[in-house]
Amino acid sequence: MPNSASPVTTELHFFDAVSDKVIPAYRVLDGNGQIGEAFARKIYEKMSLLPALDNVLYNVQRQGKISFYMTTHGEEAAVIGSAAGLDDTDEVMGQYREMGVLLWRGFSLNAIMGQCLGNEEDSGTKGRQMPVHFGSPAHHFHTISSPLATQIPQAAGVGYALKRDPARRGKNCTMVYFGEGAASEGDFHAGMLLASVLGSPTVFFCRNNGFAISTPAAEQYAGDGIASRGPGYGVKTVRVDGNDALAVLAAVREARRYAIAESKPVLIEATTYRVGHHSTSDDSFAYRPRSEVENWKKTDNPLWRMRRFLEGRGWWDEAAEQEMKDRYKNEVLAAFRRGETLKRHPxxxxxxxxxxxxxxxxxxxxxxxxxxxxxxxxxxxxxxxxxxxxxxxxxxxxx
Structure with missing residues (x-):
């Protein structure tokens, strides 16, 4: 079940009016991975690359080789599934767990290491940003900044700029990522209001992972999650099971189509669960039991869902799984060791x-x-x- 404990539905329905019922979460894959569609193998491989990177970079931070790191553990489906639903030239405004969007668009492992290590291959920020604060104009990925929610009104403006650009109007939208904690900031409401009134083709993608650092969702809002806020701004809205990569893919595809065709914003709430700590500065077991985390890993694992789906179609087996894991481990370690040897910018x-x-x-x-x-x-x-x-x-x- 999604962390909001809302009911689930297999019908993709965007709404723009509040009802007295709990908003259901759109789902394609159930817990056993029984249903799916195209892009599945590529989605699973990119989802699996994230933990391969996260495990290495989290550990090297603990060794003092980089200053900071944030993992995507538990949210791989929300990030990769949404990236797969976009065009590679759509503008992306990330919060800080969207490295997978760059990986989907071809950002290399050497470029990942360059940014995290701040070496001479960090062409975007030249070593002046914290690790995982990526930026890449070539990949239409706007540079991440640490303050929460600042990117949300910026994204509404970027979408409006696309609408006014004759070369890109009707071709591209903006996607902005944020957590449910960031949705408590005033910038969220400013961005939603700006996009809805001006008609900005912007997709607002909320990763509701259950925790704003140490504050559980139950202590952040009294209403029905983040999706219930969309209709108040006249914004088409859908809640999606964020651990179902194919449901996220379908929701983002339709949201993108609508945003571009109508020059209007869309709000997507992807309900998921942050399995990892908030960052290397956090110990999440101080505010949640270890048993809760372990239970989520076993009962609603987005990677396991996709693997079961692929295996059910005869597209995957244990040999393919082991080959992929060995290859990723070797490639990530090789990229890190190479990156360590490079000089930093002057x-x-x-x-x-x-x-x-x-x-x-x-x-x-x-x-x-x-x-x-x-x-x-x-x-x-x-x-x-x-x-x-x-x-x-x-x-x-x-x-």
Whole structure:
């Protein structure tokens, strides 16, 4: 069952009026993976690549090799299923668990490692962002920022810009991802209002994973989840079982079609469960029992659902599973080990790309202060010597 405990339905129905009934969650795959459709094998493989990456990068963070990490454990179907329902040129505004969208669009393992390690292959943010705060113009993936919900009104504006662009009007939409905790921010309501009034082809995709860091959903709102808010803004809405990748795929495909054809927004609430900790800064067993997490892994596992579906169609077997797991493990480890050997961008890049044109006086002042500190301490303070050796020019090339 989805974490909202709402009933389920196999009929995909978008609504824009409130009823006195609990909103059902659209489902294609049941717990035994009995029903499905195309893209299944690719979806499952990309879903399986996420935990392969998450396991390695979570562990290397614990070893102090990267500063921070967030996993997608338990939400693989919601992320990959939604990515599969979009066109690769649709604009995406992520929250922070949407690495799978980039993987679906061809973002390489080396690029993943480049961003998380902040090495010279981090072409998007040049090592200036926290790990998993991806950005890639080539993949139409807008750079992630940490503050919750800021991307929601931005997405409404991006969708409106697409509508006004003769070259892209009627061809593309914007997809914005956020959690149910972010939906408690004012930015959620501002974005929904802006998109509904102006007619922005934006799909609002809420990953309701049950917890806003340590706050369970039951303590976040009194109404029927996030989907019940859509009709108040006149927005077509659907709730989907977020652990059913094919249901998410179908819902996003239809939401995208409607948003582009009508130049109007759509709200999707994908009910799922965050199996992992919120981030490497969190211990979720402080606010939920370990037994609850283990039960979700066994009773409503999105990866297991997709595997059962594939096996039922004769598209998958144990040999294919083992080959995939071994291949991913080797590829992810090889990409990480390679990424560790690469230099970081010149330290002077800290001060570039902030303003267009000439660098303003206050950034020059900060740059000169850092340069003076480097000259004074970089050869005598051991921690600096060790860290600066990782940068191009040993960290001393200032712009």
């Amino acid at each position: 330290l002077g890049e800290l001060f570039t790309d902030v303003y267009g044109g000439e660098m303003p006086w206050h950034l020059k002042e900060q740059r000169d202060e850092l340069s003076a500190l480097l000259k004074k301490y970089s050869n005598v303070w051991e921690p600096w010597k060790k860290e600066l050796a990782k940068f191009q020019g040993n960290g001393k090339e200032m712009l």
